[in-house]
Amino acid sequence: xxxxxxxxxxxxxxxxxxxxxxxxxxxxxxxxxxxxxxxxxxxxxxxxxxxxxxxxxxxxxxxxxxxxxxxxxxxxxxxxxxxxxxxxxxxxxxxxxxxxxxxxxxxxxxxxxxxxxxxxxxxxxxxxxxxxxxxxxxxxxxxxxxxxxxxxxxxxxxxxxxxxxxxxxxxxxxxxxxxxxxxxxxxxxxxxxxxxxxxxxxxxxxxxxxxxxxxxxxxxxxxxxxxxxxxxxxxxxxxxxxxxxxxxxxxxxxxxxxxxxx
Amino acid sequence: xxxxxxxxxxxxxxxxxxxxxxxxxxxxxxxxxxxxxxxxxxxxxxxxxxxxxxxxxxxxxxxxxxxxxxxxxxxxxxxxxxxxxxxxxxxxxxxxxxxxxxxxxxxxxxxxxxxxxxxxxxxxxxxxxxxxxxxxxxxxxxxxxxxxxxxxxxxxxxxxxxxxxxxxxxxxxxxxxxxxxxxxxxxxxxxxxxxxxxxxxxxxxxxxxxxxxxxxxxxxxxxxxxxxxxxxxxxxxxxxxxxxxxxxxxxxxxxxxxxxxx
Numbered sequence: 042x043x044x045x046x047x048x049x050x051x052x053x054x055x056x057x058x059x060x061x062x063x064x065x066x067x068x069x070x071x072x073x074x075x076x077x078x079x080x081x082x083x084x085x086x087x088x089x090x091x092x093x094x095x096x097x098x099x100x101x102x103x104x105x106x107x108x109x110x111x112x113x114x115x116x117x118x119x120x121x122x123x124x125x126x127x128x129x130x131x132x133x134x135x136x137x138x139x140x141x142x143x144x145x146x147x148x149x150x151x152x153x154x155x156x157x158x159x160x161x162x163x164x165x166x167x168x169x170x171x172x173x174x175x176x177x178x179x180x181x182x183x184x185x186x187x188x189x190x191x192x193x194x195x196x197x198x199x200x201x202x203x204x205x206x207x208x209x210x211x212x213x214x215x216x217x218x219x220x221x222x223x224x225x226x227x228x229x230x231x232x233x234x235x236x237x238x239x240x241x242x243x244x245x246x247x248x249x250x251x252x253x254x255x256x257x258x259x260x261x262x263x264x265x266x267x268x269x270x271x272x273x274x275x276x277x278x279x280x281x282x283x284x285x286x287x288x289x290x291x292x293x294x295x296x297x298x299x300x301x302x303x
Numbered sequence: 304x305x306x307x308x309x310x311x312x313x314x315x316x317x318x319x320x321x322x323x324x325x326x327x328x329x330x331x332x333x334x335x336x337x338x339x340x341x342x343x344x345x346x347x348x349x350x351x352x353x354x355x356x357x358x359x360x361x362x363x364x365x366x367x368x369x370x371x372x373x374x375x376x377x378x379x380x381x382x383x384x385x386x387x388x389x390x391x392x393x394x395x396x397x398x399x400x401x402x403x404x405x406x407x408x409x410x411x412x413x414x415x416x417x418x419x420x421x422x423x424x425x426x427x428x429x430x431x432x433x434x435x436x437x438x439x440x441x442x443x444x445x446x447x448x449x450x451x452x453x454x455x456x457x458x459x460x461x462x463x464x465x466x467x468x469x470x471x472x473x474x475x476x477x478x479x480x481x482x483x484x485x486x487x488x489x490x491x492x493x494x495x496x497x498x499x500x501x502x503x504x505x506x507x508x509x510x511x512x513x514x515x516x517x518x519x520x521x522x523x524x525x526x527x528x529x530x531x532x533x534x535x536x537x538x539x540x541x542x543x544x545x546x547x548x549x550x551x552x553x554x555x556x557x558x559x560x561x562x563x564x565x
Binding site: 058059060061095097098099100101102104122124125127128129164166168218220221222243247251256259298299300301302303 | 320321322323357359360361362363364366384386387389390391426428430480482483484505509513518521560561562563564565
């Protein structure tokens with residue numbers, strides 16, 4: 042058995058809080074599609090969110106950062122806590138998980154680390170964290186125990202472990218609510234983007250088509266865009282305008298909110 | 304020692320998830336003030352939120368309902384999960400807790416239930432739930448282990464256990480954000496109320512004074528109020544109009560939101 046695995050299972054039992062885990066939903070936007078960062082288990086064709094456990098000597102927020110970096114290599118990603126999943130059905134040992142690497146781990150360490158078997162098969166409550174990132178600025182990679190680490194389109198998510206699909210749906214619900222009072226986009230879009238890009242992003246979050254001219258009028262009225270001059274090269278006149286965010290005004294709106302004013 | 308306490312400590316270790324707790328912030332509005340429901344420990348002058356542990360055989364949401372009813376007698380209160388507090392500084396055995404009943408409990412059971420001492424002194428992560436209720440419709444009472452159960456004004460909160468003050472502040476932050484996209488009031492105000500009552504409620508949540516005529520105009524424009532005729536008895540003509548919520552329209556606004564429209 043892999044020495045790394047033995048070390049990992051020993052450390053987890055000694056150093057981590059029992060029955061509590063963290064799952065990270067990292068959202069990006071590419072080719073006008075919302076995407077989520079997933080890891081593929083070795084051995085089996087099942088995917089999962091980057092997740093892990095909380096060390097006894099660290100804050101839960103710190104744990105989320107460490108887990109994300111450990112499992113995907115992503116650093117300095119601002120994570121937001123959004124929900125804690127506490128259904129009694131949650132267990133690391135449900136049917137799906139038994140089909141995955143965990144089965145191999147459990148079989149291999151059987152008789153070598155019984156404490157870990159007990160630890161990993163207890164009921165888990167997981168706290169979800171999310172981040173919105175610019176896919177172009179990230180270079181995620183799988184950890185030693187995963188096969189692949191990929192951006193998967195939200196409209197075409199592969200089979201996921203446990204309740205990870207539900208966790209992703211909950212983030213999307215959270216973002217839909219956020220759009221009622223906060224602008225979104227600066228961390229998801231490239232530096233320059235078209236109004237169509239922005240509209241596709243909002244439509245993907247709101248899960249409904251928006252009327253183009255109405256959307257553009259309302260967006261531009263918020264006054265936090267810089268419009269760039271078209272470059273006069275060939276067919277460029279027919280190209281749509283490119284915009285970028287006026288960061289200062291964007292942050293003002295984040296501060297004040299764009300929701301109901303009293 | 305009280306047999307109830309012995310039973311309680313034995314049950315907790317055997318039947319509850321380790322290191323995880325729940326705290327409930329029950330908010331009401333009375334005499335134009337926001338109030339929170341607090342319990343006072345026996346023996347010491349320290350207060351706390353109604354809280355407790357999650358049984359191994361129940362969902363976390365069920366646990367929150369059970370705990371609230373067990374500790375205050377309140378039933379059928381709709382609880383919303385709002386945040387999970389996972390700082391490593393959180394422990395049932397910090398300085399404040401040692402000054403409370405827990406000290407008495409720990410001293411009394413010392414040697415009788417060492418397992419409970421280990422259990423209760425581990426690091427805890429707590430999930431906060433909140434509810435908005437009509438104080439007039441509730442009749443909370445303390446559990447066997449508490450002295451008193453009282454509505455305390457948010458502007459004058461007594462000394463609280465552990466990080467319970469921080470938990471209350473976090474709910475208020477949550478409600479301030481909610482006001483950007485949701486109406487609030489139907490569960491807090493009596494059936495009939497004045498516009499001043501409503502304004503005081505919103506001012507208490509937003510923590511800032513609002514301009515009266517502007518507030519009334521914007522509120523009435525939302526179109527979810529029923530205005531009642533003044534009763535012509537003596538000085539009643541000078542009395543302000545009474546309003547109630549049009550429940551159907553209120554629920555429509557909850558559904559659609561009152562925030563930014565795309």
